[in-house]
Amino acid sequence: MAQTGKLAAWMGKGKTFEIREYPVPDPKPGAVVIKIALANVCGSDMHYWKGELDMEKRGRTMPINPGHEHMGTVFKLGAGVTTDSSGQPLREGDRVIYRYFIPCGRCKACLRRQFKSCPTRQSNWSVTCDVWPHFQGGYGDYFYLGPNHAIFKLPAAITDAMAAGINCAFAQVYAGLEFAGFKGGQTVAIQGAGGLGIYTCAVAREFGASKIIMIDGIDERLELARAFGADEIVDMRQYRTPAERIARVKALTDDWGADHVLELVGNPHVVDEGLRMVAPEGAYIDIGNINAGWETTIDPSWLVFGNRRFLGVMHYEAEHLKGALDLMVRTRQRYPYEKIISHTFPLEKINEAFRQQEDGHITRGAIAPA
Secondary structure: OOOEEEEEEEOOOOOOEEEEEEEOOOOOOOOEEEEEEEEEOOHHHHHHHOOOOOOOOOOOOOOEOOOOEEEEEEEEEOOOOOEOOOOOEOOOOOEEEEOOOOOOOOOHHHHOOOHHHOOOOOHHHHOOOOOOOOOOOOOEOEEEEOOOOOEEEOOOOOOHHHHOOHHHHHHHHHHHHHHOOOOOOOEEEEEOOOHHHHHHHHHHHHOOOOEEEEEEOOHHHHHHHHHOOOOEEEEOOOOOOHHHHHHHHHHHOOOOOEEEEEEOOOOHHHHHHHHOOEEEEEEEEEOOOOOOOOOOOOOHHHHHHOOOEEEEOOOOOHHHHHHHHHHHHHHOOOOOHHHOOOEEEEHHHHHHHHHHHHOOOOOOEEEEOO
């Protein structure tokens, strides 16, 4: 009888997760089957769960197996896979991180080596978990990592809890600052002290930021931001309006604005506010707004007159995943990476994990299959 595993199947807008059981797939040549150790609850997963992304309207067949910020061990290697992406020998049982999306390698973006913009890079999520290979996301016992993947062995010094956020949040903000042309000595303002925002503090500090400003209003998050290198806090309970928060960021930057402002909230209504915090010649880096169809209003002249840039960032290249891992290895004694995951839940409690994170007092919840 074929071995089976459990996964959390998301049933669609307005519905919750159901625990289902499927056969564990054998990997095709070039693929890897991962045994999941931890899968974090990322903000984009929250959007699915809250019904803010209607996947059925976008052509997806329910149920699907979401979850993308995860890590685990090699369960089975497909034919031809003998090393990780940096050439280290790879064997069953090795702890690994990996790029959770798979570029096709043949489209116009991939031919330009812009793999992060491949239109089909997340095609695995368009397939219902009712069909093979079933385990297309991270909320389950296994994950099917297809050919053309990027995968890296984890050193023993990086625990599972530290590693779980590398393949999304950490690599994403690492890439975002690089794409924006961040230089040492520049200033950074961060909208939102969730997992992405906390990692941004560490990345910006290690990239040489002269000042890091965090904007949030929850004590647990602000405390963690300070531990990760935030120099200044704009507490939304004290600065209640956009105008007050903009003025405070300007005051903290010699009435100039921040060279880089990152939107990590996932709400379009913060975009105009964030843009008005950007210094002349600066960049607004929007990573959080993945909600298709949500709209906002901005004044384009603010960009034009100040020679400011608006940069949308979705995904990263393989070198950013490796760079984020290397940065964590170098700074593991400097920042409390393990504290980013504040609560861990068994797979069967996944709906409770999402409810608690929605309440706002969990920086990053994690799902740990049995």
